[in-house]
Amino acid sequence: MSNYRIQGATGEWEVVIGLEVHAQITSNAKLFSGASTAFGSEPNTNVSLVDAAMPGMLPVPNAECVKQAVRTGLAIDAQIHRWSRFDRKNYFYADLPQGYQISQLYHPIVGEGSLTVETDEGEKVIGVERIHIEQDAGKLMHDQHPTMSYVDLNRCGVALMEIVSKPDMRSPAEAGAYMKKLRAILRYVGSCDGNMEQGSMRADVNVSVRKPGAEFGTRTETKNVNSVRFIQQVVEYEARRQVDVIEEGGTIVQETRLFDPDKGVTRSMRSKEDAHDYRYFPDPDLLPLVLTEDFVEECKASLPELPDAKRQRYVDALGITPYNADVITSDVETARWFEALLAAGAEAKAGANWLTSELFGALNRLGKDIGQSPVSPEQAAQLLGLVADGTLSGSLAKQVFEIMLETGDDPARIVEEKGLKQTSDTGAIEAAIAEILSANADKVDQYKDGKEALFGFFVGQTMKAMAGKANPKVVNELLKKALS
Amino acid sequence: MAGITDLGIASIRDGFRAGDFSAREVADAFNTAVAGAKALNAFIVETPDHAIAAAEQADRDRSEGTLKPLSGVPIGMKDLFATRGVQTTAASHILEGFKPEYESTVSARLWAAGAGMLGKLNMDQFAMGSSNETSAFGNVISPWRRNDGGNAPLAPGGSSGGSSSAIAARIVPGATGTDTGGSIRQPAAFTGISGIKPTYGRCSRWGIVAFASSLDQAGPMARDVKDCAILLEAMSGFDPKDSTSLDLPVPNWETGLSGDLRGKRIGIPKEYRVDGMPGEIDALWEKGIAWVKDAGAEVVEVSLPHTKYALPAYYIIAPAEASSNLARYDGVRYGLRELPEGAGLQDMYAATRAAGFGAEVKRRILIGTYVLSAGFYDAYYTQAQKVRTLIARDFDAAWELCDLLLTPTAPSAAFALGEKSADPLAMYLNDVFTVPSSLAGLPAMSVPAGLDGQGLPLGLQVIGKALDEQGVLNAGLAIEERAGFTARPEAWW
Amino acid sequence: MIAARAMSVDSATVRRIASLARIATSDAEVEAMVPELNNILGWIEQLGEVDTSAVQPMTAVIANTLRLRDDVVTDGDIRDRVLANAPAAEHGFFGVPKVIE
């Protein structure tokens, strides 16, 4: 249970959060038309006559969108409704050519499920109320013309999943963790690319406050919040605002609000008195959606290993530390990269350590994500192999890795060309040691008198003389012998 | 070429094939007839060039031996069907000037079958009406007149009133219609022609301006049953662009035509004997019963206990769907835009829709909006859809006892224009016999069966089981063969 | 049993639904519509007599299931056709009176 509390004049308050996440379903074509879903096209080019709601146009649903919603539901252990239906949500707006959004109010395709989030206060299960399929709206642009807004219908009709959580979250951290976990699952499943900047995922944040344990308070809904950080800011701001309103004797109005990311505040949207009478009814152009057992089984069979299961397996079967397992499994691309690394022959624990420290450090520095890594998993596996077989020392490996990052070359070739191979040639090392000991006879005496810290000095000198390529283990052994 | 316009679809097709005349001669004859019948106001747009182009193609096809099923046949197209490059308005001011960049599936099928288009036929606005008095392009006048010498202009029925008027006046040999609650059958009955509404899903709705999606069905209107069968074959068929389209082969209805009803049981629903129905209609119904018996059918009385509730259920479901289907007429992407000085987006919507929609359309949008609005949805809409289930069950129960149903098509003969337009409810009652089968999605047709005392046509309706268009057409044919309906209006236009 | 039974619409209700339906109405039109709509609504309310407690609302007129299509781009790239009938189209967009969000 969360300990997050808002301190008010009348005591402590608890915040109650529910998220309605709109996630764009990954598909080539739109939910009810054959127009493309490509991002960033010229205005109104990804628009069919159906999307423009020409008279007499009819919707035909895209099987892939249905499948992806079902797979998503299965991934959160939700009920899959074998019988669902599309309803019309009626309202007038310029981004909605039909005058209604085709959505699922009464009979959604996916029912109750849940997902588990990690917070500083431990694991918590957050309930999901439902997932339904619906159409996205078009886009209005207000800045191009002094007296007109421009309408672009490219997004209009793109398939969305609306994933509605239960009001189970009690802190900004939980809301953030839920959003991250949901995003991770969607990306694993492949039902949404999770790209929040492009609007592929955005949340309506429902917030209310109450005295701990009391009845739910009246909630506000802040629309279309498109980053985890903003979601947390909305929760913080709204919770504080609502406590202040209530404590000053006011009441919370159930309303929709907008988040201003520049100011970090929410504000009420101009509310129309009839804004909430959507006159939902079953879309008479579409028959009920009936899923066969085979269809659901196929969806089930097509699911990949999901993050929780994968993390557990990494810890139990591969012996990876829970921390590393968590980091690697938290995003599907990292997990995929890591598994490619293992497939290329890297040892699991060393690979996990290297990935979470060396590779992540480098990518951070370069401002790249793992998909843009200049080093491939195969090259990384080679590099780790060269360390494992003693060809490279840890520090040589770091040097080679830097060169790999810059040139994209294979590690073996770099080692070869730059002569970075470490040596275990005892003759050469013994010669170097002999020279160093004779040149530093005074230190040898001090060492023998008990100043053992000087051993490091001799190692350093030897490595320097060997231009860093001596096998440190061999150097250690030979030095100990020479000094004994 | 006097004479050609007296021919129906089959005769034109066959005469053209036999070389009796060229397709061009047919097109010219009908184009001339259309141009000479402005007084009927049956057309919103005339398209003589379309008819001529199709005819010239047909003539080439004939010489090359590549005839199509409707080669040489020109028809009228109800203005509810989107026709590429040709104004399509649904008889509403809100779509005035709209030239679709697409062709409806049904019209495309007809053109692909070789037919040509004489023009876009007038109709009740958005197919809402039973008298063709709601068109923004003026009333259609029936070619029929009462025999009282009063020359009162009569309603051709609605909503496919342009189609019925034009066919009855012999200015087109056949036409498309659409039927939501009776809009093919009632105008057919009013004008002494035939028309069939097939099973819901037989004809694609793609490209037909939607009125009430769960009810709308296209169908043919023509002079006789055989012509209807021929046109219906060309119009029907699976369309992947319509989710409610039936993925079934189209039977060869023309070949299957037979007026022999031996082995068929025909049900007479007792609830269709409504109060206040003219005795002449009752008498005609009795004649119909005798005719089908004569054709070999066994006649049984059946009960459709929820008949009385069909009309009120329809007047919830159809306006509800319409209120949503017509939301797209908002002045943004096509059609009329009314932009009062200083108006914002929502004001523009309200002004555009106020100026663009006619009174009946507004009335139905408001009813539909009301019955779907918060707090009323279950009491009205859900209840209506439940009653609809009961109405469909009534038919299912009747099919245990019979194969087809025989009823009058409408409770009266054609009325004079203006006679009922002041009372929407009285107008709605016109559809009392046609609406139940629409709610159940069943095939049904009207065939002319006789004249009333005023010399006006009356129709009988045959209703069949889902997908049994053949049974419906055959019973229609049996009646047609025995009714000997040859009356036609005298040309006054 | 019908909750709406015996309810009748007044001019405020007519105004509200006209506004929901985005149809501008004059006072005179509203006043004319009140009895008209009440007449029709009063008539359709006879449906309340029917006992439907054990009945499911109709979902498909003719037994048929929803067909799904393949996820293939088959449409779009027809901007000229999409905009061809627009009362105001500029730079590839539909134009509407400026909206303040």
Ligand SMILES: [Mg+2]
């Ligand atoms: Mg929401």
Ligand SMILES: [Zn+2]
């Ligand atoms: Zn939504």
